[in-house]
Amino acid sequence: MADHRDVLIVGAGLMGAAAAWAASRAGLAVTIVEQFAPGHRFGSSHGSARIVRRAYGDELYTQLSGRSLELWRELESDERVRVLRMLGGLDFGSHRDTAAIAERLARVGAAHEVLSAAEAEARWPGMRFTGSVVFHPEAGVLDAEVANAALLSGAIRRGAQAVHEVAVRSIAVGAGGRGIRARLQDGTELTADQVVIAAGAWVQPLLDPLTAELPGLHALPPLTVTQQQVFHFPRVDTAAPAWPSVIHDDGDGVYHLAGGRDGGSGDDRKIGEHYRGAPTTADARDGRIDPRSRERVIEYVRRWLPGLEPVPSSATTCLYTTTPSEDFLIDRIGPVVICSACSGHGAKFAPLVGELVTVLVTGRTGGAWDVPERFRLAAHAATPSGRVSL
Numbered sequence: 429m430a431d432h433r434d435v436l437i438v439g440a441g442l443m444g445a446a447a448a449w450a451a452s453r454a455g456l457a458v459t460i461v462e463q464f465a466p467g468h469r470f471g472s473s474h475g476s477a478r479i480v481r482r483a484y485g486d487e488l489y490t491q492l493s494g495r496s497l498e499l500w501r502e503l504e505s506d507e508r509v510r511v512l513r514m515l516g517g518l519d520f521g522s523h524r525d526t527a528a529i530a531e532r533l534a535r536v537g538a539a540h541e542v543l544s545a546a547e548a549e550a551r552w553p554g555m556r557f558t559g560s561v562v563f564h565p566e567a568g569v570l571d572a573e574v575a576n577a578a579l580l581s582g583a584i585r586r587g588a589q590a591v592h593e594v595a596v597r598s599i600a601v602g603a604g605g606r607g608i609r610a611r612l613q614d615g616t617e618l619t620a621d622q623v624v625i626a627a628g629a630w631v632q633p634l635l636d637p638l639t640a641e642l643p644g645l646h647a648l649p650p651l652t653v654t655q656q657q658v659f660h661f662p663r664v665d666t667a668a669p670a671w672p673s674v675i676h677d678d679g680d681g682v683y684h685l686a687g688g689r690d691g692g693s694g695d696d697r698k699i700g701e702h703y704r705g706a707p708t709t710a711d712a713r714d715g716r717i718d719p720r721s722r723e724r725v726i727e728y729v730r731r732w733l734p735g736l737e738p739v740p741s742s743a744t745t746c747l748y749t750t751t752p753s754e755d756f757l758i759d760r761i762g763p764v765v766i767c768s769a770c771s772g773h774g775a776k777f778a779p780l781v782g783e784l785v786t787v788l789v790t791g792r793t794g795g796a797w798d799v800p801e802r803f804r805l806a807a808h809a810a811t812p813s814g815r816v817s818l
Contacts, residue, residue: 433457433589435789436610436620438596438634439627440466441473442572443769445579446782447624449503452586454786459618460588461610463595463630466577470713471628472747473576476688477698478775479673481517481567482538483529488800489773490532492780495797497566499779500575507578510571515686516672517567518548518557523677526560533564540564552671554664554735567673569686572775579778599623599634601641605762622760622789626767629653629710629747635766644761649808651757651768654705654748655713657721659740660687660696661729668735670695680704682728696741697733699725702772705748717743748772753811756781758803760788766805 435451437444440462448460464470480497484490500512519529526542533540541564545557584590595613602608608623625634632651639645673685681702686695704721708714722743729738749770751757756769758781765788769781784799801807 431619433459433618433620435622435624436461436608436618437624437626438599438610439625439630440580440590440592441471441626441628442576442579442775442778443628443767443781444624444626445576445583446778447626447767447785448583448588448590448782449579449779450782450786451789452583452588454790456786456789458583458588459591459620460580460583461591461594461596461612461618463593463613465593466580467573469744472749472770473572473628473775474746475744476571476573476690477685478570478572479517479567479675479683479685480512480570480776481564481673481675482533482536483517483519483540483562483564483567483675484532485525485529487532487535488802490536490538492777494536494538496777496780499783500570503575503578503582503779507582509574509578511575511578512568512570513686513688514565514568515670516563516565518552518561518563518672518674520545520548520557520559520561521675521677522559523679524675526562529562533562538564538566554668554733555671555674556732556734563672569673569688570776571688575778579782596634599638599764601638601763605642608763622763622765624765624767624785624789626785628768628770629749631749631766631768633710638764642761642764644805647805647809648766649751649757652707652750653709654750655708655715655745656700656705656748656772657718657725658698658700658744658746659722659725660691660698660742661733661736661738662694662696662741664735664737666694671697676732684733690742692741697736699729701725708747710747713745713747715745717745751808753808755808755811756803757805757808758784758788758799759805761805765789
């Protein structure tokens, strides 16, 4: 392993792997360190199904989603893998401003239709709707596990070094705020010009000890970690085409999508409640399925999804790490780049986040895709709580 690198990346989930991919494509010498084995299921980047979409209740994310899809296509071409399954996307619900969503899609040139509930039910038998429904074809499912492996493979092919199953125990800033030194669990010491902390639910514990050396970290917003429940439900007609991905927001933010490998041979439907996670910490999560969540989702299936069997075939958990505004957190203080691009909706943006992180690492600002001011520490300090992720 090289004694000194341009950048050390802590965390090899989707965001860290994407940062390694982008930084290595920019010609930087990269080492990425992950405390768990490849493909682990302890964080936020595992499994075969995450929603990709252009439709957002927020104009910034509608715009950014286009560049992110371009980068996913580049990754698929470069690594000769399929990470996207474009089935389309549907949005509806009393807390979903479908008119505004349609307007934003039109503004970025994304094809879409606005349907009545009856029209949507006729087109997608087995689902029920209410109010107006927005359909757009630039949506579907991201295979997170395959994407993560492809990002890492692309980075390694360009010279990045990957270290798994060794935790970073401490990070220290060099004299005068220049460079960093990281000590690993096995006693190894790594040095780099900069460090990217992209460790998901472990971001805050890694940053807290650095506040004395980097006072700007006092502006770090509270990062709430929650354990989310997801369930898979068998399809009644397994021969029928897979449904589009769905955002149905009547307050709890229910989402569902084709489950892929995690759904077994029948491509069982993955269903979750975006706003119903239980507070936890990265190390205290217990992985237990909340029976109340299970009953709520079963009742949801009975009411809204008659095309599914109302008994889940499997259930699992994952972690969200959420800022008060649900905006991403991407900024740099001295040689430390913070990358907490989660809030439960970051997976689809991973390759773009990698580009934004690389902009901060290289200092090459002024391009087409600089870090939005909303993602900076100062903006988080001034922004009240709110919902942008749906």
